Amino acid sequence: MASSNFSPAAPQVFNGEGYHIWVVKMKTYLQAFDLWEVVNSDVEPEPLRTNPTVAQIRQHADERTKRHKAMSCIQNSVPDVIFIGIMACESPKQAWDKLKEEFQGTERTRKQQLLNFRREFENLKMKEEETVKQYSDRIMAVVNSIRLLGEQFNEARVVEKVISTLPERYEEKISSLEDSRDLTSIPLTELINALYAQEQRRASRLEEHQEGAFQAKTNTAYKGKKTWKNRPKPDAARSNDQPCRHCKRPGHPKEKCWFNPDAVCQHCKKKGHVERVCKSKAKSR
Structure with missing residues (x-):
């Protein structure tokens, strides 16, 4: 049973967009109040036996109340324009499935979406102007879309994708990591942080080199060039300064x-x- 002291914030109202994200949040919210099984199984409480005890009567009442609580949670998490579509549903399971059918689509649609996201994942490559963190964010956006559609996608596969599609400038760092770590089990966060640290060092060295080159160029341009104040004056000019x-x-x-x-x-x-x-x-x- 859910703790009486725990009151999670209600999930955001589903406005018709981002259905897969809303489903995850809503499922967790229902689980927090021990209501998810009512939605998932849609099993009617067994009728009371003859001469039930007080405890049995209370338990039966609680089970029946759970259905109404779950239905209330679902109904209150959608605006009126969507509520109209589930208004006639008699159980939380019916309302849940109705929303799933309308906004997730059929199983065939889901499989087509998965196919598109898999293809996008396979075609991902790091751009020359990207940082490693920007690239990893692009990868994870696609991976999370696949996971939201119900497909398992382990982290090792993501790590392998990152390593195999990095530009040549990261080869030295990858080789160094291979000597000290098993890249098949390295966490994605650790890999990205190691590559990001290399980027920062390279950027710092490049900045110092550019500053040094600019300073050298400036010194060369002004080397031997005397200012007007210090420039020696011709004899005529020096004599004209004297009274x-x-x-x-x-x-x-x-x-x-x-x-x-x-x-x-x-x-x-x-x-x-x-x-x-x-x-x-x-x-x-």
């Missing part, structure tokens, strides 16, 4: 200064400037 000895202003050498108190102009014969900047010469032109 002129005559006018005390920078920007020109003393030989080209318009003011020179020691110079004598060859044109006007006056002191203080050279002929090149003589104003009298400019006016006479």
Whole structure:
């Protein structure tokens, strides 16, 4: 009997999609309340014997009540649009089978679905851009669909599929695992984690290599290249930075200064400037 202290959450309402998942959840829910046998066997409680005891009367009442409880669970787990289809069913077994017939289909349909999923499983291969975890998730999605249709699918077969369809870059890791483990009995989770760890190490090394290559390229590009601030200036530029000895202003050498108190102009014969900047010469032109 189910524990009186245990009250599992009711399964989600079945809206017509994901029937196989709903069936698993609903079956577990009914088992938790000791109601699954009522649905599965659909056996009417035996009639009471003559002069039954109080205990027998209570047990008989409990058995009859179980049928109503199971029917209530099924009816309340579907919306009204689906409930209409099972409304006329007189037992939980009839309601259960009615839903199965409508949403799972016939046995022929189930077998065709299984065939399609098996074919999909056999054709699965890992893509170059996929991680091993993404690939294993794709495989398990197909495997779980097969299992939901009632077919046994052991983990060893999944492990074999993963190993046989991995790209060449995983061969070294697979060989290493073969040396230390029996791959026919290795858990799928352990295999995926080992391969994922290799992926992480490879990605880390690739990132470091790319960063090193970029830094080397950057250093090569700037090697020997001096900034404008540190670039040596030509002699003329360095002399222009110094203030002129005559006018005390920078920007020109003393030989080209318009003011020179020691110079004598060859044109006007006056002191203080050279002929090149003589104003009298400019006016006479």
